[in-house]
Amino acid sequence: MSVSAAHSDVEAVIFDFDGLIIDSERVEADAIIEIVAEWGHTLSYVDFGHLFGSVDADEQWDELLAATCGRSLSELEELLRPRVSPRKDRLTLLPGVRDILDAAHRRGLRVGLGTGNIIPTLERRLGRHGVLDRFDAIVTRPEVAHGKPAPDIYLEVARRLHVEPEACLVLEDSAVGCEAAQAAGMRVIACPSMVTAHCRYPDGVRCVNSLQDLTL
Numbered sequence: 001m002s003v004s005a006a007h008s009d010v011e012a013v014i015f016d017f018d019g020l021i022i023d024s025e026r027v028e029a030d031a032i033i034e035i036v037a038e039w040g041h042t043l044s045y046v047d048f049g050h051l052f053g054s055v056d057a058d059e060q061w062d063e064l065l066a067a068t069c070g071r072s073l074s075e076l077e078e079l080l081r082p083r084v085s086p087r088k089d090r091l092t093l094l095p096g097v098r099d100i101l102d103a104a105h106r107r108g109l110r111v112g113l114g115t116g117n118i119i120p121t122l123e124r125r126l127g128r129h130g131v132l133d134r135f136d137a138i139v140t141r142p143e144v145a146h147g148k149p150a151p152d153i154y155l156e157v158a159r160r161l162h163v164e165p166e167a168c169l170v171l172e173d174s175a176v177g178c179e180a181a182q183a184a185g186m187r188v189i190a191c192p193s194m195v196t197a198h199c200r201y202p203d204g205v206r207c208v209n210s211l212q213d214l215t216l
Contacts, residue, residue, distance in 0.1 A: 003208050004215045005189060011167040013104045013216065014157050014186070015097075015135075016053075017115035019173035019193035020211075022091040022125060024084075025052050029195040031084045035076060041069035049195045053174025055116035056147040093129050096211025100171070101134045103216035112157035114170075114180075116141040116148065137161050149176045151184035158184070171211070175199040189214060 019025035029045055029052070036043045048064060051057045061073040104111050113135045115122070122140070126132040137160035144152035158165045170181035170188040174196050181188035182202055190207045191214070192199070201207060208214050 003189060003206050003213060005169055005187075007169075007187075009167060010109065010169045010187070012110035012112060012158065012161050012163040012169070013100065014112040014114055014154060014161075014168055014170045014181075015100075016170070016172045016174070016177050017113060017117050017122065019052065019195065020171060020191060021094060021097050022088065023094055023193065024088045024091060024125075025173070025193045025195045027087045027091065028052075028080070028084050031080055031087075032076065035079050035083075036065075036069060036071075039069045039071060043068060045195050046198050049197075050175065050199050052193075052195050053116075053172075053176035054148045055141050089124060089128075091125070093131070094211065096214065098131070100211055100214065100216055101131060105134075107216065109216075110136050110161040110163055112136060112161050112168075113138045114153040114157045115139075116153075118142065148174075149179035149183065151180050154181055154184040154186060158186070171214075175201050178202050178205045 015021060033043055051060055058073055065071045065073060065076060111134060118140050123132060137157050139153050139156045141147045144156050146152045154170060158168050165185040168186040170186050172178050172181060172188055172190050173193045178188050178190050178201055188205055190201055190205050191211055
């Protein structure tokens, strides 16, 4: 379904990163399923998709892993990071990302990025596609007090863009990220990834199947 976000009062578009700009969440989720299977147990997207979108969910991950296979998040991450990082570095931009960036430029909108990732990773994964400099402001989790679903990241992006929160449109893939955007007083459109598609999104969030279905 096509969704129009061409509101005259929108002054800035703010992107999430993982799962929205590149399909990194699917890569990570599939690797988690692989590792848990190697431990002799089974998990699926439905079991943990709601935890994606925030890097502040360590306690919930520990609870899930302990209940499922008697393991911890630290044990998972030790195996996960070397397995997924090279795969993520090779990912292409998801369909529609360049189109939205181009449309924002044509409309004279400010463009931001608010993510739980870190700058060196963004430089590597966006730089190789030549789009890193398309963002007027980038805010990462270490730069704010609280991660999503708290509004801190998105409020800081708006501050750096010199745009009021209510004039910002956030593009997200996760329910947690949508909660953060709404808590910041911003409009939000969700483009769920394969990992988060089953999640319940907050009331008032419009969803698209692809950024290609969004008209800016």
